[in-house]
Amino acid sequence: MKLGVNIDHIATLREARAINEPDPLMALEICKKAGAEQITIHLREDRRHIDDFDVKRIIESSFLPVNVECSINEDIVNIISNLKPHRVTLVPENRNEVTTEGGLDLFKNSDKISNAIETFLKNDIEVSLFIDPDIAQIEETKNLGASMIELHTGKYANLFLALQTNINHTKHKLFENIDRKTLSKMLQDELNIIKDNSIFAKDIGLEVAAGHGLNYQNVTEIAKIKEISELNIGHSIIANSIFMGLENAIKEMKRLIEG
Numbered sequence: 001m002k003l004g005v006n007i008d009h010i011a012t013l014r015e016a017r018a019i020n021e022p023d024p025l026m027a028l029e030i031c032k033k034a035g036a037e038q039i040t041i042h043l044r045e046d047r048r049h050i051d052d053f054d055v056k057r058i059i060e061s062s063f064l065p066v067n068v069e070c071s072i073n074e075d076i077v078n079i080i081s082n083l084k085p086h087r088v089t090l091v092p093e094n095r096n097e098v099t100t101e102g103g104l105d106l107f108k109n110s111d112k113i114s115n116a117i118e119t120f121l122k123n124d125i126e127v128s129l130f131i132d133p134d135i136a137q138i139e140e141t142k143n144l145g146a147s148m149i150e151l152h153t154g155k156y157a158n159l160f161l162a163l164q165t166n167i168n169h170t171k172h173k174l175f176e177n178i179d180r181k182t183l184s185k186m187l188q189d190e191l192n193i194i195k196d197n198s199i200f201a202k203d204i205g206l207e208v209a210a211g212h213g214l215n216y217q218n219v220t221e222i223a224k225i226k227e228i229s230e231l232n233i234g235h236s237i238i239a240n241s242i243f244m245g246l247e248n249a250i251k252e253m254k255r256l257i258e259g
Contacts, residue, residue: 001223001257004038004067004211005031005250006234011049024054027246028062034250038086040232042069043076045093052079059085067232069130072112081119087126089150089232090116103132103152106140117145128209133197142204149201150209150232151194153222157213159187164217191221198227216240216256223257231257 010024024041031039039062041050059066065086070076071093080088090113092104106113106129113129120127128148131137141149161167162174163183175183198208208228215236222228233253241249 001228002037002230003254003257004040004230004232005036005237006040006232008042008049008234009238011054015049025057025061030246031250032063034247035254036064036250038065038067040067040069043080045071045073045076056083059083072109072116077116077119081123084123084125087128088120089128089130091130103130106137106144114144133193135197135200138197138201141206148207148209150211151197152212153194153210153214154212156190156194157218159183159190160218163187195225198225202227216253219256
């Protein structure tokens with residue numbers, strides 16, 4: 001199972017002071033040395049962290065394949081098509097969100113998604129679609145011509161947090177008035193859904209990745225799903241790099257993924 005390290009939040013820290021450090025470019029060699037197989041970045045429409053200059057430099061400088069997450073905004077699609085990363089992962093985007101809140105609705109936006117996929121494929125760029133674990137969305141991925149999905153693991157991650165950490169005793173409480181027994185069942189159900197959808201996607205010829213909210217505590221069960229070939233993890237690795245250093249943070253995540 002490959003690990004893609006999302007380095008967006010290095011740029012988040014830079015933008016907090018609106019200066020030129022820390023530079024996300026400096027992470028590339030460390031990620032490679034630590035055993036990561038991919039660099040992942042998200043070029044958002046609001047440029048809240050990674051910007052156009054970052055994307056260009058990272059694609060030109062990285063020894064590892066670069067996976068650029070982006071919306072189906074026409075201007076963004078054109079920018080990334082010209083830069084030609086290894087892969088594009090199409091994601092939904094809401095200007096007011098703190099982080100990506102769910103998967104793409106492939107039926108609601110089918111024409112725009114289809115046009116974006118066509119543009120990227122013409123430019124020899126692999127295309128993955130970031131979707132919720134849902135059979136109908138997976139089938140539509142195949143119909144639209146993408147070769148890969150990334151399953152949104154946010155619900156699984158939130159249920160794990162609510163059940164296994166103290167988050168419900170903080171201002172970031174996730175679930176109201178749900179007892180631990182119910183949370184435990186919900187968590188197992190969501191894990192089973194991810195497993196079943198991974199098997200279905202693999203069976204119809206799609207490559208399967210997963211990501212969102214994965215961390216050092218919850219990644220192990222996802223990593224056991226053999227149909228998933230890649231995990232993209234950012235916030236947890238970058239957050240823990242403050243205490244462990246980036247190389248050690250990546251190595252520890254690799255150790256957990258590899259079992």
